[in-house]
Amino acid sequence: MLHTLNKETLKTRIAEISRxxxxxxxxxxxxxxxxxxxxxxxxxxxxxxxxxxxxxxxxKDERGRLIPRSLAxxxxxxxxxxxxxxxxxxxxxxxxxxxxxxxxxxPAATFLLKVSGESMTEAGIMPGDMVLVDRSRTAQSGxxxxxxxxxxxxxxxxxxxxxxVALMPANSRFKPIVPKSELKIAGVVTAVxxxxx
Amino acid sequence: xxxQPISLHSWPRAILHVDADAFFASCExxxxxxxRGKPVITGKERGIVAAASYEAKARGVERGMRLFxxxxxxxxxxxxxxxxxxxxxxxxxxxxILRRFTPDVEEYSIxxxxxxxxxxxxSFHGPYGVIAGQIQExxxxxxxxxxxxxxxxxxxxxxxxxxxxxxxxxxxxxxSDIHLYLQKLPIGKVWGIGPNTSAYLRKFGITTALDYARxxxxxxKEKLSKPYREIWQELNGHSVYPVVTETKSxxxxxxxxxxxxxxxxxxxxxxxxxxKNLEAACIKARxxxxxxxxxxxxxxxxxxxxxxxxxxxxxPSAFPSDLFGPxxxxxKTIFHNGTLYRQTVVVLAGLKPAGDVQFTLFDDTSRIEKxxxxxxxxxxxxxxxxKYAVHHGASLPTKLQVRHEGERxxxxxxxxxxxxxxxxxQRLGLPVWKIDV
Numbered sequence: 001m002l003h004t005l006n007k008e009t010l011k012t013r014i015a016e017i018s019r020x021x022x023x024x025x026x027x028x029x030x031x032x033x034x035x036x037x038x039x040x041x042x043x044x045x046x047x048x049x050x051x052x053x054x055x056x057x058x059x060k061d062e063r064g065r066l067i068p069r070s071l072a073x074x075x076x077x078x079x080x081x082x083x084x085x086x087x088x089x090x091x092x093x094x095x096x097x098x099x100x101x102x103x104x105x106x107p108a109a110t111f112l113l114k115v116s117g118e119s120m121t122e123a124g125i126m127p128g129d130m131v132l133v134d135r136s137r138t139a140q141s142g143x144x145x146x147x148x149x150x151x152x153x154x155x156x157x158x159x160x161x162x163x164x165v166a167l168m169p170a171n172s173r174f175k176p177i178v179p180k181s182e183l184k185i186a187g188v189v190t191a192v193x194x195x196x197x
Numbered sequence: 198x199x200x201q202p203i204s205l206h207s208w209p210r211a212i213l214h215v216d217a218d219a220f221f222a223s224c225e226x227x228x229x230x231x232x233r234g235k236p237v238i239t240g241k242e243r244g245i246v247a248a249a250s251y252e253a254k255a256r257g258v259e260r261g262m263r264l265f266x267x268x269x270x271x272x273x274x275x276x277x278x279x280x281x282x283x284x285x286x287x288x289x290x291x292x293x294i295l296r297r298f299t300p301d302v303e304e305y306s307i308x309x310x311x312x313x314x315x316x317x318x319x320s321f322h323g324p325y326g327v328i329a330g331q332i333q334e335x336x337x338x339x340x341x342x343x344x345x346x347x348x349x350x351x352x353x354x355x356x357x358x359x360x361x362x363x364x365x366x367x368x369x370x371x372x373s374d375i376h377l378y379l380q381k382l383p384i385g386k387v388w389g390i391g392p393n394t395s396a397y398l399r400k401f402g403i404t405t406a407l408d409y410a411r412x413x414x415x416x417x418k419e420k421l422s423k424p425y426r427e428i429w430q431e432l433n434g435h436s437v438y439p440v441v442t443e444t445k446s447x448x449x450x451x452x453x454x455x456x457x458x459x460x461x462x463x464x465x466x467x468x469x470x471x472x473k474n475l476e477a478a479c480i481k482a483r484x485x486x487x488x489x490x491x492x493x494x495x496x497x498x499x500x501x502x503x504x505x506x507x508x509x510x511x512x513p514s515a516f517p518s519d520l521f522g523p524x525x526x527x528x529k530t531i532f533h534n535g536t537l538y539r540q541t542v543v544v545l546a547g548l549k550p551a552g553d554v555q556f557t558l559f560d561d562t563s564r565i566e567k568x569x570x571x572x573x574x575x576x577x578x579x580x581x582x583x584k585y586a587v588h589h590g591a592s593l594p595t596k597l598q599v600r601h602e603g604e605r606x607x608x609x610x611x612x613x614x615x616x617x618x619x620x621x622x623q624r625l626g627l628p629v630w631k632i633d634v
Binding site for chain 1: 228230290293294319320322335338341614616617618625627628629630632633634
């Protein structure tokens with residue numbers, strides 16, 4: 001059974017972890033975390049940790065133990081709760097995702113870019129397409145990134161193998177790029193949009 | 198005495214002021230990365246510098262300088278038309294990032310905000326400096342440009358702190374350090390104290406902000422009015438001005454003005470600009486469900502003289518169809534043939550909630566209700582197809598003739614290069630990164 005985490009539960013959980021950290025002076029262990037938020041399966045705890053890592057709330061040290069990251073809340077903190085009761089139909093639809101929310105995780109850090117080159121056509125990104133780029137995401141190997149390599153801008157797959165980094169095209173006519181002096185990752189491509197009509 | 202601190206408490210309150218660095222120019226550099234490190238200027242369509250990047254400032258370019266002067270001091274400056282849509286998108290984002298840390302945010306202007314951090318040390322388990330540092334770092338990373346931040350015990354002090362080091366500055370002024378900063382600050386640089394007041398204060402031997410702060414309260418009460426007493430208190434570390442989070446919920450008057458270049462003496466064109474001001478003001482009044490009792494209009498000439506007139510309306514209204522008559526009447530009394538005009542202004546005054554408006558014996562109620570339905574339809578169409586999708590014929594000349602000379606060539610890039618489905622009126626609410634990939 002799919003169990004989707006909604007914003008309220010997530011905020012409550014983050015608050016619980018925060019309180020633990022303040023009171024004990026350290027982050028909880030995985031089993032303590034499970035007790036804290038009421039999750040019994042180890043798998044569920046791992047999933048929660050992964051989600052919180054993605055939100056930059058916490059991360060893991062070299063030994064895999066939890067350490068706190070951003071002090072800020074990943075979602076806007078609302079000072080006032082809006083009053084009013086939704087209609088029965090609206091209640092049912094409270095958890096639906098709009099296309100905006102579906103495509104954009106961090107509105108403050110997401111930009112539009114019109115693709116002009118052909119280096120990623122085999123990944124389905126064509127010249128003229130719109131891509132959404134998130135400046136706040138940490139790029140992982142396998143992500144499509146926008147980067148400045150040795151002074152030139154490019155959109156490629158990021159390939160990390162140990163310490164070496166290469167930028168891979170998705171077009172047989174293009175060659176992989178290995179940065180010589182400088183690689184600045186500006187953002188991660190999170191979606192490509194092509195409107196026909 | 199000079200070395201004695203102003204406040205014995207470090208942080209009775211903590212107010213943060215964030216000020217984007219060279220905001221408009223920085224936005225342009227954020228979407229055009231190839232312009233980073235270059236002298237960039239915005240305001241091309243106005244003929245004067247609206248904003249200058251730090252690189253341009255270093256070369257002697259100042260805000261308000263005419264463009265031909267810029268070309269003399271900085272021939273390689275990149276001069277761009279203003280792209281208010283993009284700047285507004287960045288502004289909203291800056292405030293949203295600030296709201297991740299606290300809901301107590303006051304949007305002071307398009308590129309400045311105050312935030313009340315008091316008490317956050319406990320929930321964030323860290324000192325104010327760390328919180329401010331995270332805010333600065335997050336904004337830099339997600340927006341693509343730098344901001345300067347000041348944190349202190351009051352708004353006036355926070356503003357002094359944010360301006361202390363620019364660009365990309367982070368200055369904290371706890372109670373124990375206030376005197377150290379104020380003694381280095383000329384009195385004229387304090388927020389709210391202008392050249393006239395500083396000249397007045399200089400007569401009493403007050404030249405620095407510290408001189409002013411150290412004066413006793415009796416002096417300030419006797420010699421100056423309330424606003425300056427409040428500033429005195431703020432300089433002394435007492436927060437008098439709260440961080441105001443509420444957005445405007447209502448207005449007492451709504452004004453809409455537009456400047457056009459080159460100036461015009463064409464009666465139809467000037468009236469068309471005025472009509473467009475009226476429609477815009479009415480749209481805003483309807484949005485807040487207000488109706489105006491008085492109409493004010495004025496014209497400003499090329500040599501910056503204004504002439505205006507105020508009319509009382511028969512009944513409160515926010516419908517252009519009711520207001521065109523008075524507008525035309527008023528216009529006829531202030532428009533002079535042969536004069537070059539550069540700006541038109543309309544003010545809807547005496548605003549009251551539209552729901553409160555009563556019908557009088559002389560009103561044609563069926564016509565009034567029909568007009569209400571017409572404008573309701575106009576507002577619905579605007580929501581769907583963009584502002585001015587439907588407008589009055591009187592403002593048509595503004596669509597046919599550009600507002601600024603050379604505007605066609607000076608349309609912001611964002612409006613020229615559209616994605617499929619976007620129109621010149623309606624576009625997606627995200628900034629477009631201009632790089633070739």
